[in-house]
Amino acid sequence: MAVELENVTISYGDVTAVEGFDLVIEEGEMLVLLGPSGCGKTSVMRSIAGLEEPTGGRITIEGKVVFDHAQGIDVPVNKRHVAMVFQSYAIWPHMSVEENVAFPLKVARKMNKAQMHQRALEVLRTVGLEEFAARPASRLSGGQMQRVALARSIAMNPYVMLLDEPLSNLDAKMRDRLRFELKELHDRLGITALYVTHDLSEALALGDRVAVMNEGRIIQLGTPREVYAHPNSAFVADFLGIANVFPGSVTEVRDGESTVWLEGGVAVRGATEGASGDKVLVCLPPERLTVRRRSTTGLVNEWKCEVVTANFLGAQTRYKVRSEAGLVLDAVQFGRDEGLDRGDTAYLSVDPRDVLTLPAGAGA
Amino acid sequence: MSTAVRAPDLRRSGGGGGSGAPGARPGLAWGRVLNVVRRHLLIAVLLLLLTVLIAVPAIAVVVVSFTNDVPGSGTPLHFIWHNYAALWSADSADALKQSLITSVCGSVIAVAIGTGLAVLAVRTNIRGRWLVELTGITPFFFPPLVGALAWGLLAQSNAGLLNHLFSSLHVPVHLNIATIPGIVFVFGVYYSPYAYLFVSSALRLFDPQLEEAARVHGASTATTFRNVTLPMLSPAVLGAGLISFTLMMENYTIPAMLNTKGNINTLMTRMYALMQNIPSQPNRAAAVGMILLVVLVVVSTIQRRMLRGRDFTTVTGKGLRPRTMDLGRFRWVALLGVLVYLVIAVVLPFLAILNSALRPYMFVSKISDLFDFSTLTLSAVQQVTSTQQFSISLRNTLLVGVLAAVLGALFHYVIAYVTTRTKVHGRGLARFLAIVPIGIPALLMGMGFLWTWLYIPLPIYGTIAILVLAYIARFTPQGFLSATSVLGAVHADLEDSAVVSGASRVGAVRAITAPLMRGGIASTVLLLFLLSMRELTVALFLFTSKTVVFPIDIYNLWLAGNASAAAAISAMYSVFLLIVTLAGLKWLRGAV
Numbered sequence: 043m044a045v046e047l048e049n050v051t052i053s054y055g056d057v058t059a060v061e062g063f064d065l066v067i068e069e070g071e072m073l074v075l076l077g078p079s080g081c082g083k084t085s086v087m088r089s090i091a092g093l094e095e096p097t098g099g100r101i102t103i104e105g106k107v108v109f110d111h112a113q114g115i116d117v118p119v120n121k122r123h124v125a126m127v128f129q130s131y132a133i134w135p136h137m138s139v140e141e142n143v144a145f146p147l148k149v150a151r152k153m154n155k156a157q158m159h160q161r162a163l164e165v166l167r168t169v170g171l172e173e174f175a176a177r178p179a180s181r182l183s184g185g186q187m188q189r190v191a192l193a194r195s196i197a198m199n200p201y202v203m204l205l206d207e208p209l210s211n212l213d214a215k216m217r218d219r220l221r222f223e224l225k226e227l228h229d230r231l232g233i234t235a236l237y238v239t240h241d242l243s244e245a246l247a248l249g250d251r252v253a254v255m256n257e258g259r260i261i262q263l264g265t266p267r268e269v270y271a272h273p274n275s276a277f278v279a280d281f282l283g284i285a286n287v288f289p290g291s292v293t294e295v296r297d298g299e300s301t302v303w304l305e306g307g308v309a310v311r312g313a314t315e316g317a318s319g320d321k322v323l324v325c326l327p328p329e330r331l332t333v334r335r336r337s338t339t340g341l342v343n344e345w346k347c348e349v350v351t352a353n354f355l356g357a358q359t360r361y362k363v364r365s366e367a368g369l370v371l372d373a374v375q376f377g378r379d380e381g382l383d384r385g386d387t388a389y390l391s392v393d394p395r396d397v398l399t400l401p402a403g404a405g406a
Numbered sequence: 407m408s409t410a411v412r413a414p415d416l417r418r419s420g421g422g423g424g425s426g427a428p429g430a431r432p433g434l435a436w437g438r439v440l441n442v443v444r445r446h447l448l449i450a451v452l453l454l455l456l457t458v459l460i461a462v463p464a465i466a467v468v469v470v471s472f473t474n475d476v477p478g479s480g481t482p483l484h485f486i487w488h489n490y491a492a493l494w495s496a497d498s499a500d501a502l503k504q505s506l507i508t509s510v511c512g513s514v515i516a517v518a519i520g521t522g523l524a525v526l527a528v529r530t531n532i533r534g535r536w537l538v539e540l541t542g543i544t545p546f547f548f549p550p551l552v553g554a555l556a557w558g559l560l561a562q563s564n565a566g567l568l569n570h571l572f573s574s575l576h577v578p579v580h581l582n583i584a585t586i587p588g589i590v591f592v593f594g595v596y597y598s599p600y601a602y603l604f605v606s607s608a609l610r611l612f613d614p615q616l617e618e619a620a621r622v623h624g625a626s627t628a629t630t631f632r633n634v635t636l637p638m639l640s641p642a643v644l645g646a647g648l649i650s651f652t653l654m655m656e657n658y659t660i661p662a663m664l665n666t667k668g669n670i671n672t673l674m675t676r677m678y679a680l681m682q683n684i685p686s687q688p689n690r691a692a693a694v695g696m697i698l699l700v701v702l703v704v705v706s707t708i709q710r711r712m713l714r715g716r717d718f719t720t721v722t723g724k725g726l727r728p729r730t731m732d733l734g735r736f737r738w739v740a741l742l743g744v745l746v747y748l749v750i751a752v753v754l755p756f757l758a759i760l761n762s763a764l765r766p767y768m769f770v771s772k773i774s775d776l777f778d779f780s781t782l783t784l785s786a787v788q789q790v791t792s793t794q795q796f797s798i799s800l801r802n803t804l805l806v807g808v809l810a811a812v813l814g815a816l817f818h819y820v821i822a823y824v825t826t827r828t829k830v831h832g833r834g835l836a837r838f839l840a841i842v843p844i845g846i847p848a849l850l851m852g853m854g855f856l857w858t859w860l861y862i863p864l865p866i867y868g869t870i871a872i873l874v875l876a877y878i879a880r881f882t883p884q885g886f887l888s889a890t891s892v893l894g895a896v897h898a899d900l901e902d903s904a905v906v907s908g909a910s911r912v913g914a915v916r917a918i919t920a921p922l923m924r925g926g927i928a929s930t931v932l933l934l935f936l937l938s939m940r941e942l943t944v945a946l947f948l949f950t951s952k953t954v955v956f957p958i959d960i961y962n963l964w965l966a967g968n969a970s971a972a973a974a975i976s977a978m979y980s981v982f983l984l985i986v987t988l989a990g991l992k993w994l995r996g997a998v
Binding site (some may be wrong): 091093114118119120122123124128129132134144145149185191194198354 | 436439440441516590897899902904905906907908909911913917918920921922
């Protein structure tokens with residue numbers, strides 16, 4: 043493992059941002075810390091870099107203890123050999139692009155000028171900025187600056203690369219493009235990386251593993267597909283943008299299928315484990331729902347609804363519908379538009395295998 | 407594709423693996439102790455310096471105001487109330503009243519002038535905008551000392567040049583500058599740049615969309631100005647008013663220079679008299695100073711409260727140029743008004759000084775003599791510059807100015823860095839001590855320095871060094887605030903990313919932060935240099951015949967009745983300040 047955090051606590055005065063935090067980043071993986079602002083994800087990252095001093099615990103990088111509160115170890119930032127890509131780019135405007143990239147090589151003092159020049163150009167080539175090497179760094183666009191910041195980090199060949207919401211200052215188009223490039227770059231170079239973001243699509247697209255954080259703790263850790271398919275709590279489901287979460291209780295369990303009664307008086311069949319009488323949260327992922335003009339005979343989970351709003355978006359149509367029992371649900375239909383409009387009657391259905399049940403009260 | 411970039415390994419050399427940082431011993435936690443010591447060394451040094459430079463002199467004055475003698479006098483000190491009893495005299499009440507009247511009225515005038523010029527320069531299409539901008543900041547190179555001297559020459563009751571002019575033209579006006587209105591007038595004119603700078607920068611940062619929104623929703627230009635622009639400016643205007651008030655309350659120079667006969671007493675002139683009269687009554691002087699201290703502490707507390715709100719009102723950082731108001735045919739009238747003001751504030755005074763410097767006699771007897779150019783002579787100038795005193799003063803002034811500016815800026819930047827970029831304990835106290843001198847009158851600070859350094863066994867008293875230290879202490883708020891704003895413009899990430907890249911903290915400051923602040927540092931140094939070059943009051947109790955600086959020279963010559971010599975030095979001195987100011991104008995704009 044490249045980085046290990048054990049029982050790390052970070053406090054500011056009386057406020058505890060992170061408490062008893064454990065995390066392992068494996069060699070060569072990109073691990074994403076995903077969470078709302080103020081959840082402590084940036085504090086964790088800055089503690090690994092050494093820019094912040096935790097109030098407890100131990101941090102190990104490549105087998106070397108860089109921080110241990112009990113033993114009084116705190117290796118200075120510049121001796122930890124980590125790289126960091128900042129949200130604000132942190133590109134030095136008084137230097138050229140090449141000087142920016144070569145800076146870590148220069149302060150390491152292990153290369154001569156020619157080697158540094160060659161290395162800087164090589165890295166700039168990997169981010170597609172070779173021809174900008176001589177340009178003053180202040181005369182670059184946001185996207186280019188962030189690529190220079192990436193190149194600067196790659197150049198030092200760090201134990202771990204820390205990325206602090208690197209795309210959030212870019213406009214939407216550039217963000218999409220750079221996200222793609224980042225993924226490709228990481229697959230190619232295999233650098234160990236920790237990526238901090240509050241953006242769901244970045245987390246899912248880039249992470250080998252995703253750790254969803256809230257209030258200083260990891261709520262769920264797994265591959266993006268695992269986490270998305272099986273959120274372990276209402277918080278994770280909500281943060282992953284999964285709408286339609288309703289409280290209910292299990293009334294019947296038979297052949298691996300259960301029936302859950304929702305509070306509005308609706309029965310949902312799903313693949314719940316658990317026993318009759320359990321309080322649960324039922325989650326109906328909007329993109330798994332089917333909205334039809336006509337009823338289909340023989341479906342177990344089908345409800346008659348009224349369309350409240352329909353947003354036709356071209357490749358997809360988003361609906362808000364109200365069931366006869368008064369449940370309001372979001373639904374997304376891809377590529378199939380039945381021309382439903384406000385006030386129309388529709389039939390909403392969901393395959394029991396797509397129904398998620400979460401333990402009530404878990405998470406935050 | 408196997409284009410993976412392989413690099414010569416920059417990673418840890420030698421030893422590798424294994425745990426344990428240098429100095430770390432399991433169990434004993436020496437590493438942590440060392441870390442704590444190392445991390446707090448700088449703040450400890452800073453707090454020590456701030457204490458010696460600012461806290462101790464201030465406390466010394468408080469102590470002296472409650473004791474029977476001064477420290478270092480040999481008499482055993484004990485606590486008495488008696489010094490304060492003397493404050494209940496009619497003299498003291500009168501001094502407080504006159505201080506308040508001159509400062510309040512002076513502030514109103516200064517704010518009116520500064521705000522008016524700022525609005526004209528930034529928000530209207532007045533003719534000759536650059537001239538208006540220059541007028542706004544003119545008194546920067548025309549210090550209060552010189553302004554007061556010039557108006558002494560122009561409007562003295564018996565021999566003022568303007569009085570000669572009026573009587574020869576049979577205009578029934580008789581000016582007397584040695585009156586309360588006279589002091590108010592000079593205060594108002596020479597302290598107006600603060601209001602100008604505050605208001606014009608607020609106006610420049612003003613988001614024009616706020617006004618456009620009002621216009622779109624049906625407000626006329628005038629209504630918009632009254633209901634949107636003015637309220638948004640009020641923090642800047644009030645802040646400027648309070649700063650002007652503070653500076654006037656603690657100003658000794660202007661009342662002392664204008665009122666040579668001593669029939670108008672402010673708290674400051676009274677304090678000075680108590681110190682210098684024979685027998686000297688330093689304890690009572692300190693007690694008088696305490697009243698002023700109380701007033702200023704109250705005002706600067708209010709001021710800080712109000713300025714705290716300054717951010718949200720105007721700054722959007724968009725840097726859009728606000729829409730300018732069309733003055734129509736008043737474009738020229740407005741410019742004419744500005745020119746009249748410029749003549750009153752700068753041109754006339756400067757001509758008066760030149761006239762006195764170049765005439766063999768002090769005052770003219772009739773107005774026609776003014777236009778008799780045959781009597782112009784450089785003899786006074788030659789006489790003044792050929793003395794040994796002049797070369798001593800010249801050397802001292804430049805030396806003190808440069809040292810106070812360079813060492814002061816270094817000191818202030820380190821304070822700013824530690825208080826804004828680190829989280830060490832004690833930074834709040836450091837910030838507080840750095841701001842405190844705003845509320846301490848210069849004369850009081852000089853007294854505090856006198857007593858402090860008579861007591862501290864370092865051979866500094868009576869040298870240039872004590873002047874340099876006093877100036878650094880006196881201008882710590884200005885230097886510190888300027889440094890803080892310059893530092894604030896350089897994002898902390900820029901430096902952090904250098905440290906993450908492997909540079910040491912000091913190396914990162916040298917390679918990244920300092921080069922990025924070069925222009926800002928220059929502006930701070932220049933600001934401190936100009937402030938130190940102009941300063942008279944703080945040096946009044948600290949100078950000796952060997953450590954005289956120009957402001958002291960001018961003051962002494964004027965009080966000794968040698969107007970020609972005072973004017974000759976003033977003329978050269980203000981031309982020098984003018985040149986420095988103009989040369990550094992682009993930096994100064996960023997500094998204030």
